[in-house]
Amino acid sequence: MFTQLNPPLPVVVTEKGTGMAFAVIDYGAEHNLLWVTALDRSGEIWCAPNPKVRMQANWSMGRGKDPAFDFVPEGVAAQ
Numbered sequence: 001m002f003t004q005l006n007p008p009l010p011v012v013v014t015e016k017g018t019g020m021a022f023a024v025i026d027y028g029a030e031h032n033l034l035w036v037t038a039l040d041r042s043g044e045i046w047c048a049p050n051p052k053v054r055m056q057a058n059w060s061m062g063r064g065k066d067p068a069f070d071f072v073p074e075g076v077a078a079q
Contacts, residue, residue: 014052
């Protein structure tokens with residue numbers, strides 16, 4: 001099943017960076033969801049498996065950074 005996300009969701013993909021997930025592919029119970037994501041930096045589109053995807057931090061929603069994802073986007077100072 002292919003589901004378009006409306007609106008797209010801001011995510012972090014391990015080892016790839018930040019981007020906007022605009023669709024999800026679900027092959028069923030024995031498979032991970034695949035997040036179809038357009039990466040911010042390169043514009044590449046990747047289908048990332050569920051364990052490699054996290055929502056971006058959002059202070060106003062009370063969602064902090066996942067410490068397992070210590071990714072710092074290029075051009076952003078680490079804090």
